[in-house]
Amino acid sequence: MTDSLLDLPPLSAARFASIEDRVARLLATEQDVVIMQGEALLPLEGAIRGVAGPGTTALNVITGPYGQTFGQWLRDCGATVHDLPVPYHTAVTADRIEKAFTEHPEIDFVSLVHAEAATGNTNPVAEIGEVVRARGALFYLDAVASVGAEPVLPDAWGVDLCVIGAQKAMGGPAGVSAVSVSERAWARMAANPRAPRRSYLSLLDWKERWIDAGRTALPHAPAQLEMLALEACLERIEAVGLDEVMARHRRAAAATRAGAAALGGGLEPYVHKASEAAPVATTLRAPAGIAAFDLVARALETDPSLPLAAGGGPLAQEMIRVNHYGPHATREAVEASLTALAAALADRGAAVDGEAAREAVAKAWR
Ligand SMILES: *Cc1c(COP(=O)(O)O)cnc(C)c1O
Secondary structure, three states: OOHHHOOOOOOOHHHHHHHHHHHHHHOOOOOEEEEEOOOOHHHHHHHHHHHOOOOOEEEEEEOOHHHHHHHHHHHHOOOEEEEEEOOOOOOOOHHHHHHHHHHOOOOOEEEEEOEOOOOOEEOOHHHHHHHHHHOOOEEEEEOOOOEOOEOOOHHHHOOOEEEEEOOOOOOOOOOOEEEEEOHHHHHHHHOOOOOOOOOOOOHHHHHHHHHOOOOOOOOOOOOHHHHHHHHHHHHHHHHHOHHHHHHHHHHHHHHHHHHHHHHEOOOEEOOOOHHHEOOOOEEEEOOOOOOHHHHHHHHHHHOOOOOEEEOOHHHHHOEEEEOOOHHHOOHHHHHHHHHHHHHHHHHOOOOEOHHHHHHHHHHHHO
16 A cells, blocks of 8 residues: 555645635636645535625526536526526627626626537637626636636626636646635625625635635644645646647547548547637537447547547437547547547448548647
């Protein structure tokens, strides 16, 4: 057994604070950063419950499954929720957000997922942020799938609550996560009688017991191994360079898209416009008459370690996900995924051109 995982000195408050500071640098933010001791759903839920109440009117953009979950939390908090569903093969536009504000000027909170690993789209947060700021609403962003794959800039974009996790493009642990919180968001929470207090979901607890107390004593025992893994992951990104990590994801997405198109056999990019396709993961539409989950299962038979998955729930029929993020943001992973899909398609009688796909990947990778 690996005793090095067990016989560790306690994680000091100073070290914990330094990891928070590293996250703040990654996000180029001056806002407070709180590292929550759980998977990203913890700050995602904690932030909504912290700011939302019966007086809240929320615009909830749904570009994938997480938006649906946010809507449920918001309603559970008593908020009035205007859902803005967007077809999964596209992205939302700043114009649609502007139109929603025109129809419902009382909107004072906007929830948005930046990039969706589950559906493969990415939304223009900078432009949307301008609209939200002009209307004075609070802006909540799920950047779990985008951070590390494309720029995430809460200060420049006017994001008040920006949640990240390390398990996707950062190639880090899933067990801790972080949220940046603006002064406006803290004020909204402090004024919210329903904001969780003395609760695992509470961001205010962290503010009062940790940040305002000078970050000198941890309120409870941290998830030490996960914190060390997050630190190692941040160090690795700093060593390689965030720009290079993002470039790898961009290349992997472009290569997957180009390779799938060249492969033929009826395989198509799920997200129509390349500009709306997320660098973190590429979704493909299975050919008519062939179930995506079946193709993925066959492809994984050749190599279970490939970053392939079928879409969740009803999308399992039509959507193939190539999760080329973190350690899989490589040309090898993209090529191997397409080769395995080609074999699965050929197996089902589709005419595919594996050589053309390999060439397209090589060209796109350069
Ligand atoms: C992955 C992801 C999360 C975190 O959820 P897990 O499935 O538990 O990893 C949250 N939001 C988005 C947009 C994600 O892609």
